[in-house]
Amino acid sequence: MTKATRIKFVREYPINASAKLLYPYLSTASGLAQWFSDEVKIDHDKIFNFVWDGRNHYAEMTGLRTNRSVRFNFLSEDKKPLVDAPYIDFSIESSELTQEQFLKVVDYSNEDDMEELEELWDNLMQNLRETVGG
Template identity: 55%
Template sequence: MSKHLFTADFEINASKKMLYPYLSSASGLAQWMADDVTINEDKVYNFIWDEEDHFATMVSHRTNHYVRYEFLPEDEEDEDDPSYFELRLELNELTQSVFIKVIDYSDMDDNEELYDLWEGLIDNLKETVGG
């Protein structure tokens, strides 16, 4: 099954500096993204959704700009083409508005469903940070 690339932008009323810890730390992610998020000594994140473990590593990041998590392969196909998601913090210079750009590369190929999923997650984040 081929993977699908989904992108969307969500405006949020909070500074990049304030938002970044919510995107880059297990405790921050656990507050809005998953039922729980833990990190082990090998820096492997465990995203827990509906009592299921999903393991990922932070493969790249730039403080106050973006973070990218790549899920550990579950089969041979995933090894060559791993699923990932990236969260970018972007500033509109004209309006000074901060946007979170979501880049989701996964087996889910329904854009409407993905948009609803991420919109719900970003709404959770907005409630958490008051943005």
């Protein structure tokens, strides 16, 4: 079996919402289910299950900093850590100069079509902005 090549997609999206308002949409199952995934469940081991197109994708929340950032490391189908695991990292950043808020997204995944990934995230960010009113 050949190892999948992963790419790192990094973008900053301006978002008109405070970190305090935005953070629950990035760090809770109910918040994430509103814009990021078809459904999000958390099992008794605190493993997140992101459901897209009826398929389960398990992830562990790591690197949690309240009202600042959160990272999800994706796991194998049997919920075990992977070597060079795909992850999604959200961090809320603000410009001191303009007082604008940005959501920085780092998507380290198997997706090899950069344009498709960009389109996906543009759509997700549109969902998020509509959800938070930003």
